[in-house]
Amino acid sequence: MNSLKDKLNQDARMALQFSYSPYSQKKIGASLVLTNGKTYSGCNIENASYGGTVCAERVAIWKAFSENESSEKITEIVVASDETEPWPPCGFCRQVIAEFATPETLIRLVNLEQKEVSYKFKDLFPEAFKPEHLLKK
Numbered sequence: 729m730n731s732l733k734d735k736l737n738q739d740a741r742m743a744l745q746f747s748y749s750p751y752s753q754k755k756i757g758a759s760l761v762l763t764n765g766k767t768y769s770g771c772n773i774e775n776a777s778y779g780g781t782v783c784a785e786r787v788a789i790w791k792a793f794s795e796n797e798s799s800e801k802i803t804e805i806v807v808a809s810d811e812t813e814p815w816p817p818c819g820f821c822r823q824v825i826a827e828f829a830t831p832e833t834l835i836r837l838v839n840l841e842q843k844e845v846s847y848k849f850k851d852l853f854p855e856a857f858k859p860e861h862l863l864k865k
């Protein structure tokens with residue numbers, strides 16, 4: 729393992745293998761790293777009651793913030809899929825990412841053939857609704 733980038737790519741691709749996706753047949757994995765250096769991963773977990781479905785990104789975020797102070801920030805997220813084209817976070821996930829990310833958080837989308845696209849969070853989700861909005865008068 730040469731770098732954090734390699735580790736996050738491998739973690740996201742490993743998580744993808746645990747995807748529970750009998751309805752969409754879309755296997756997605758995600759990994760992330762926090763400012764304290766801890767890494768987490770998750771996969772999409774679907775539910776027969778579709779509203780109970782949770783995307784890989786949110787599973788990884790729930791795992792991370794159930795074990796860390798909310799003052800931590802996500803510095804990088806990787807989303808892995810076995811699709812031909814990189815798989816972007818849905819709008820719901822972008823909103824959840826906004827809670828714990830910074831505008832500079834790196835979002836990398838990878839597939840199993842080493843294809844990669846990356847964005848800064850501020851470019852993927854500009855004008856995000858943030859916790860600060862609730863504090864403003």
Ligand code: ZN
Nearest residue numbers: 783817818821
């Ligand atoms: Zn999502």
